[in-house]
Amino acid sequence: MEFTSVVFYFLSAILLLAGLRVVTVRHPVHAALFLVLAFFTAAGLWVLLEAEFLAITLVLVYVGAVMVLFLFVVMMLDINIETMRADFRKYLPLAGLISGLMALEMYIVLGGQNFGLKMPTPKSADYSNTKALGRVLYTEYAYAFELAAVILLVAIVAAIALTLRRRSGLKWRDPATQVVVKKADRLRMVNLKPQKPGAPVEDEE
Amino acid sequence: MTLIDFLPIVPEILVLVMASVILLLTAANKCPTAGYVPSLLTLLGAAVLTITTGGLGTDALVRDLVIVDPMGDVLKLVTYLAAMASFVYGRAYLREFGLLRGEYFALALFAVLGMMVMISSASLLTLYLGLELLSLSLYTLVAMQRDSAQASEAAMKYFILGALASGLLLYGMSLLYGATGTLELSGIAEALHGQTGGTMLLTFALVFIVAGIGFKLGVAPFHMWVPDIYQGAPTAVTLFLASAPKLAAFAIVMRMLVLGLPELLHDWQSMLAVMAVASLAIGNLAAIMQTNIKRMLAYSTISHMGFLLLGVLAASIAGFAASMFYVVSYVIMTLAGFGLIVHLSRKDAEADTLDAFRGLNRDHPWLAAMMAVVMLSMAGLPPFLGFYAKFFVLQALVGGGWIALAVLAVMFSLIGAFYYLRIVKLMYFDTPSEGTGRIAPAGDAIGLLSLNGLAVLGLGLLPQGLLVLCVTVVQASI
Numbered sequence: 001m002e003f004t005s006v007v008f009y010f011l012s013a014i015l016l017l018a019g020l021r022v023v024t025v026r027h028p029v030h031a032a033l034f035l036v037l038a039f040f041t042a043a044g045l046w047v048l049l050e051a052e053f054l055a056i057t058l059v060l061v062y063v064g065a066v067m068v069l070f071l072f073v074v075m076m077l078d079i080n081i082e083t084m085r086a087d088f089r090k091y092l093p094l095a096g097l098i099s100g101l102m103a104l105e106m107y108i109v110l111g112g113q114n115f116g117l118k119m120p121t122p123k124s125a126d127y128s129n130t131k132a133l134g135r136v137l138y139t140e141y142a143y144a145f146e147l148a149a150v151i152l153l154v155a156i157v158a159a160i161a162l163t164l165r166r167r168s169g170l171k172w173r174d175p176a177t178q179v180v181v182k183k184a185d186r187l188r189m190v191n192l193k194p195q196k197p198g199a200p201v202e203d204e205e
Numbered sequence: 206m207t208l209i210d211f212l213p214i215v216p217e218i219l220v221l222v223m224a225s226v227i228l229l230l231t232a233a234n235k236c237p238t239a240g241y242v243p244s245l246l247t248l249l250g251a252a253v254l255t256i257t258t259g260g261l262g263t264d265a266l267v268r269d270l271v272i273v274d275p276m277g278d279v280l281k282l283v284t285y286l287a288a289m290a291s292f293v294y295g296r297a298y299l300r301e302f303g304l305l306r307g308e309y310f311a312l313a314l315f316a317v318l319g320m321m322v323m324i325s326s327a328s329l330l331t332l333y334l335g336l337e338l339l340s341l342s343l344y345t346l347v348a349m350q351r352d353s354a355q356a357s358e359a360a361m362k363y364f365i366l367g368a369l370a371s372g373l374l375l376y377g378m379s380l381l382y383g384a385t386g387t388l389e390l391s392g393i394a395e396a397l398h399g400q401t402g403g404t405m406l407l408t409f410a411l412v413f414i415v416a417g418i419g420f421k422l423g424v425a426p427f428h429m430w431v432p433d434i435y436q437g438a439p440t441a442v443t444l445f446l447a448s449a450p451k452l453a454a455f456a457i458v459m460r461m462l463v464l465g466l467p468e469l470l471h472d473w474q475s476m477l478a479v480m481a482v483a484s485l486a487i488g489n490l491a492a493i494m495q496t497n498i499k500r501m502l503a504y505s506t507i508s509h510m511g512f513l514l515l516g517v518l519a520a521s522i523a524g525f526a527a528s529m530f531y532v533v534s535y536v537i538m539t540l541a542g543f544g545l546i547v548h549l550s551r552k553d554a555e556a557d558t559l560d561a562f563r564g565l566n567r568d569h570p571w572l573a574a575m576m577a578v579v580m581l582s583m584a585g586l587p588p589f590l591g592f593y594a595k596f597f598v599l600q601a602l603v604g605g606g607w608i609a610l611a612v613l614a615v616m617f618s619l620i621g622a623f624y625y626l627r628i629v630k631l632m633y634f635d636t637p638s639e640g641t642g643r644i645a646p647a648g649d650a651i652g653l654l655s656l657n658g659l660a661v662l663g664l665g666l667l668p669q670g671l672l673v674l675c676v677t678v679v680q681a682s683i
Binding site: 141143144147148150151153154155157158160161162165 | 214221225228270271306308311312315318322328330331334335337338341342344345348349351
């Protein structure tokens with residue numbers, strides 16, 4: 001067996017195991033961590049397929065940003081694990097059926113012979129698909145690339161315009177006044193009379 | 206790529222830059238109207254740039270993503286006009302409803318940018334990106350009235366159905382790409398050249414693409430979102446989304462079907478024929494039963510879009526020109542119609558029911574007269590603009606030998622005339638309903654509205670100029 005095949009099977013085994021653990025572990029934080037492992041391993045597989053750029057973006061975007069965000073949400077929300085898992089068995093047959101169908105569909109599509117796909121010839125070692133992608137993206141398709149960026153900008157504007165509103169009755173602090181607060185605003189010096197130890201404590205004001 | 210290559214997209218660049226500037230300007234400035242004047246100036250500037258860069262020819266530039274042709278230029282100019290008119294008409298309404306914020310103008314300008322990209326798209330890529338840019342901005346505009354459950358519901362429906370339609374369109378595009386191996390529309394036409402009838406794959410692609418475009422145009426049987434969104438959205442937003450985007454939708458029909466898929470002419474002709482007849486039937490019949498004027502105009506839009514498709518499916522220069530004439534006159538009439546509704550709406554009394562128009566003539570004879578002009582024009586009565594729009598489409602249909610379709614279209618227009626005339630009757634022959642439902646003009650755009658109403662009449666009396674323009678630009682662009 002070639003070395004790349006060994007690496008492939010090694011990574012695939014970890015990927016499958018991690019994927020399985022994502023849906024079977026009890027704790028959502030652990031599940032999210034296993035998902036991180038799955039993404040990372042999948043990125044390794046993509047490197048094997050000579051798609052370095054995709055592999056790097058997968059790690060950067062999904063592991064670095066999406067999953068961290070996800071972990072934050074999972075940690076912040078108080079999710080009751082028991083109620084979430086209560087219906088696991090009930091949904092198992094349907095989930096199994098759907099997974100089986102998806103596997104079948106992938107087999108049909110990825111079979112290759114149905115679409116006349118050929119094995120691509122491997123590129124030489126000094127070929128960089130990052131550079132190739134960058135070159136098309138920033139020259140030939142610069143216009144389309146910028147348009148996609150504008151769509152993202154609109155999404156940001158939309159999200160803020162729709163969610164940021166001052167509702168009355170909300171308790172919120174103005175950071176500016178918090179910053180300029182002086183010692184005198186918060187601290188009050190009180191002259192306490194010395195008391196004998198053991199003496200009865202007087203009622204507070 | 207040199208700087209000169211960017212010349213065809215200079216109007217787009219201007220609108221993008223100015224939309225971003227307005228975003229910053231209004232974020233820094235607490236004054237809610239800070240975006241109003243800059244937006245109008247931006248559109249004016251874009252118009253000037255479109256005219257000055259217009260003569261550059263029909264070559265696909267910016268690496269085959271953009272096409273600049275006279276048809277696109279004219280459609281863009283009408284788009285700017287429509288956007289400007291909806292800003293002017295909507296300002297008082299938006300202020301009253303607390304929607305007059307910087308984001309409104311920025312998002313509307315982004316929507317305009319999306320339309321411009323769609324209008325001048327030479328590739329599936331730009332076509333789709335423009336469409337998404339437009340749709341995303343419109344979803345947000347509809348949802349901006351956060352306190353209204355109706356607006357939120359409309360936005361949700363619009364978003365979900367719009368996303369579905371985008372998915373359909375995208376799926377069709379991917380099939381088409383798989384069949385031809387190119388994203389360029391002219392390249393697709395070349396790749397398909399000589400194939401008669403088309404394969405199964407192409408037919409599938411065409412079905413998805415036509416369905417996706419049908420959704421965006423709002424023609425039956427993909428029309429279900431139109432009445433809900435028109436009714437639920439704030440009226441000023443309805444005004445915006447009912448007018449200019451139809452021009453862009455017409456443009457993508459022309460680009461996609463006429464430029465990209467002329468080889469599948471017979472396939473899409475029959476699809477469009479079915480959709481057109483269904484839209485005419487559903488639009489005109491369902492409009493009769495409406496009591497909400499925004500909803501009624503939504504159904505009327507569906508039937509108008511059916512008419513638009515009739516011109517396209519005639520598949521001749523005369524047909525395309527008639528469709529273009531139709532869409533331009535539709536936009537002018539819709540701007541006036543919804544403009545009047547916006548003008549008459551106040552926070553405590555939205556003029557969105559038919560009853561609100563009872564006896565309008567007694568209180569506001571000038572507004573009633575203009576509304577009557579718009580309604581009669583939409584019904585297709587001479588000497589108004591709507592008559593000639595319908596007339597040219599029918600002429601092209603008969604010229605192409607589609608007599609039966611022409612007869613059907615006339616019949617449904619006759620049925621449709623009922624609900625337009627009903628409004629005229631309500632305004633002139635009924636007594637106004639007293640009490641809370643009384644409407645009073647709140648808008649401050651009476652000058653432009655009058656001009657718009659007179660344009661419906663004037664262009665109807667002298668339609669030749671606009672028609673010649675449409676024929677010339679369509680001829681030069683195909």
